[in-house]
Amino acid sequence: MIKVNERIGVFICHCGLNIAGTVNVEKVAEEISKCKGVVHAEHYIFMCSDPGQEKVRQTIKEKKLDGVIVAACSPDLHEHTFRSAAASAGLNPYRVEIANIREWVAWPHEGKGEEATEKAIKIIDAAIEKLRDNMALLPVEVPVTKKVLVIGGGIAGIQAALDCADAGLDVYLVERGQSIGGKMAQLSETFPTLDCPQCIETPKMTAVAQHPKIHLYAYSEIEDVNGYVGNFKVKIKRKPTFVDWDKCTGCRECMKVCPVKVPSEYERGIADRKAIYISFPQAVPNKAVIDAENCIRMKYGKGCGLCAKNCPSKAITFEGNGSIEEVKVGAIIVATGFDVMGVNSFGEYGYGKYKDVLDALQFERLLAPAGPTSGKVLRPSDGREPKEVVFVQCVGSRDPDNWHPYCSKICCMYIAKQAMLYKHAVPDGQAYVFYIDIRADGKGYEEFVHRAMTEDGVIYLRGKVGKIVEEGDKLRVYGVDTLTGRNVVIDADLVVLATAVEPSKGIDDLARKLRIQLDQDGWLSEAHLKLRPLESLTSGIFIAGAAQYIKDITDTVSQASGAAAKAIALLSRDKLEKEPIVATVDEEVCVGCGNCVSICTYNAVELDPELKVARVNEGLCEGCGACAATCPSGAIQLINNTKKQIFEMITALTRRD
Amino acid sequence: MEKDYFEPVIVGFLCRWCAAAAADAAGTSRLHYPPNIRPVRVNCSGFIDPVYILRALLEGADGVFVAGCRPGDCHYVDGNLKARRRIAILKETLKTLGLEDQRVVFEYISTSEGSRYAELVKKFTEKIRGLGPSPLKKKFLTV
Amino acid sequence: MRGALLETGEETRRTINNFLSRLLQEKMVDAILAPIETSTGLVTPGFVTNPEKTHIIDVLAPVIPGVAMATVVSQITHEKPVEKRLGVILKPCDIRALVELVKFQQVNLENIYLIGVDCYGTYPVIKYKEILEKGNLPVENVFEALNKGGETEFRDSCKVCLNPVPIYSDLCIGYIGIEKGKLFIEARTEKGEEFLRKLGFKLLELKERNRAVAEILRERETKREKYFGEAEKELNGMEGINSFFEDCIACHNCMEVCPICFCKECFFDSDRYSYVNQNYLEWNPLEGTVPMLQAKVQFHVGRAVHMASSCVHCGLCEQACPQDIALYKLFGLIARNIQRIFNYTPGRSVEEKPPVQEFKEEELKEFIG
Ligand SMILES: Cc1cc2nc3c(=O)[nH]c(=O)nc-3n(C[C@H](O)[C@H](O)[C@H](O)COP(=O)(O)OP(=O)(O)OC[C@H]3O[C@@H](n4cnc5c(N)ncnc54)[C@H](O)[C@@H]3O)c2cc1C
Ligand code: SF4
């Protein structure tokens, strides 16, 4: 659309002979100077050089240009250069357009001067048509709250929280369990170095508790998330503990007298805890919670109350509904970890039916020096020391027909570790491992597995286990050794299943609240698997640890520090600048059909419930324009890429002469 | 002035993250292809309203060349898959009306595929040359 | 499906209206939105709240003057749901349109009870009037046609319609596959059953009905293939399109009545679009005549691109055209082809997303390259 009093300047670059050797730049300048609204057209040998840029600045001032076209190389190379030049002369950068007549015209059409010249004119003409309707824009500036929310208090969340806090940011760390620590706190020793996880994790947990910048919300969950990058509003629900944490000193007197025994989550069911409990000795926070489902007093509203009587600090109230607190943060790190596949899924292995068939996490507890057996390996059924132990890998993993198509990745390594530790505990015992492949791809990993085989005499059998049946006090394991093709039957005292890992429960709900995506298996989706593995698709939300996909501690910690660095970098600025090329809605025209809402990948559009019109959240909009293409009435449009502008460009490009 | 031989007019819509960059790469490697294509650089193939393509055809384009990222590579995750749906609707409509839907193509071209861009443009230009002037335009020329 | 069999004798309309009166009397609904008779004998959408006044309702009138009932429901519920309980009488194509409009957030079904009616076919308004003028009852013609298996005077879209029985509703007033002198009121939902039980009807199942419907469908599938086959031949290429739209006066009535064209302001009427071809003169230096057809072609083809994936095959566009252009031939054909590639049947279910609102990872490979 031609407007009155337009003052457009067009600068055509020779790029030495790169453009001028093919395109007749004089002719282009001459033809373009005839276009309506063009008050200046010149050609110059190197537009991007200092004198070239100076020409642009000078002419803007002298001729009072309100728009500039630079016909030169790809906008990917110098759009920024010329926009900045224009800005320094007082012209809004979005009133500058680049016409690519080098990569798109001169170079591919060398030797075809006439056609190339004609094409260059068309392309510049189209750029002018677009420019006419370009609005002067300012980058969308969003203020930044210099605080971080970390969800999940496993080693990933702990590391990310510490890194952020050390960088001076306030951190809210939300853990749904009674204590932080995650799976790592349950492990016996860790591959490949065999150090004790408590020894290396506990100091970090304490650091979290003591760090002035970290606000720990244990026994809490995310209730609701609103806002966008730099400006999230998060509601955190503190679940009711029925104990006044300000008073509780963690003396554990209550736990001594509570008469109710419940299988302990921390011990993964192979030992009990009480109805009032602190998960484990090194728990952070070191505060008790009452499990209301099992506490007699809570269930019946009266009776028992032994714990309260025994509590020296009178901390136990049996009261409260928890509370909801709202915090503001600029970035979010999701580190919700994983679960180990649960009970009773594998009937053929007698899991959940036979007491001496354990999952690997249960076996970790049996091996743990501070575990229920003080690190002695004893059978749950009769407390005897098992002499023949069979480990089965890939239970539920790499099994697309029945369970999960993916590899659980850590099992090869922890099974080698467990077999090894078993041998250290029971030197005259024998360990067998059924495996499909051994994947030992970390630093020192291959050597670690090799050590299990050679030094500890663990027998590796390549093949699957068909079934396990109880025979007297033995477990008869029927397997095949695919290397020899023979059936193998082992009478074992104990069987350990490396069950598949899964994304942590409730992740789908959390992802919905955060408006981030999950992949088909339920792991958190990264923005780009290779290039942006620490970011979710929603800007300002980062992902860390096993929640993205199962990984060992080394990788978890690296990724957590990476995600923290991302968050720190983001929040190092006082204001965030976003491209102002976002969608806008003409509310007079919008009929509220919701096509745009459905199609937007970033959930950036919502229907106003009152007015029934679409509303764009500029903070979330990435400017892809998919909404504009699906809106029938043309109500939602991308700024500076309106239907009108595109139509005018098409007309210019198809014009004949 | 009207030429007495047929020189196809082709409008291109190229996603800036992939196809437009591939077109840059083709130029940088001095790969030659016919000059008939006149491209528009857009944010994403998912931005392309089928009405643009229709407009181009009615304004005198003999062919329309649309290109976006390969599935899985879209800068905006899945804009190219949204584009595919819309182009399918348009092409099916053109086909139903006997309006030579082969004059509209949608290609996946990744950033590095400069030579493929040149190749595809060359092939498409030849195809359109073979088809002759667009019927939407021809009608107006021969009434 | 269970329902109640009603004896009507010669009094089909009165029986239905009595039934509707009872819905009002028993306070199951507060109002009924239905086709009501006008002074000229045609029908128009109207509300009835007084149980004494249901006699002006003509549920079975085989004609759709003006817009679809779905469009009326959209007008009254788009801003906010109706506050009173409203029973709405809908033909099968109305219901399909209504379901589509729900997906496009144009209809809110809160407090609305859907009372579908069988529809073997409708007449063009002019034909309907003609029948009346001859002193006949159009609905009797329909019953007769149903008996002898076909009616050549129906609107084209009706002749090839594959949904003579509503896909979805709370209640359905059925006559197809029911012996003469009777009507079957089918309960399709729990709400529907509750209505019938409260009114004291005995509920039974009628299997023959399905057989009769299947019979009609078999015959119509063939007709439909033939109809669209011919359309494909006629509309082939610019020549065909040109002569098809030559006389179009660009009144855009076809868009106005289309239930799927629900926009506040049509894009093709708006200044976001305003189209004057700027190149046309340059195109035609030899011939000396240039028909300004592009705007029309762009409107119609553009409109098809917008709505064809959800077109409910009501044929109202065709009926609204002052120039008697056989529009269903064009839009119905495009719609059938597009709906086929997405395996999408408009109005089939509120759960299904319309093709313009989603995409799949693995699909449409044949449209690449
Ligand atoms: C049997 C076994 C043995 C292993 N042995 C080793 C080994 O020897 N060496 C090694 O390197 N690795 C080992 N691993 C792997 C190691 O456990 C993981 O790498 C590590 O635990 C990943 O840490 P994370 O913080 O990502 O997840 P997690 O440890 O799972 O922590 C996630 C935390 O987030 C919390 N959470 C989850 N959802 C929410 C929510 N919605 N809101 C709030 N909080 C939430 C959870 O309660 C948990 O505290 C082993 C794993 C298993 C199963
Ligand atoms: S697609 Fe267009 S009309 Fe529909 S809600 Fe979005 S902006 Fe409004």
Ligand code: SF4
């Ligand atoms: S431009 Fe893209 S990101 Fe922005 S609202 Fe539209 S669809 Fe969403």
Ligand code: SF4
């Ligand atoms: S109703 Fe008929 S005359 Fe009017 S615009 Fe539609 S096709 Fe043309």
Ligand code: SF4
């Ligand atoms: S295009 Fe015609 S047949 Fe299709 S829904 Fe609209 S009015 Fe009915």
Ligand code: SF4
């Ligand atoms: S043709 Fe398109 S823009 Fe116009 S009313 Fe129909 S759907 Fe809306």
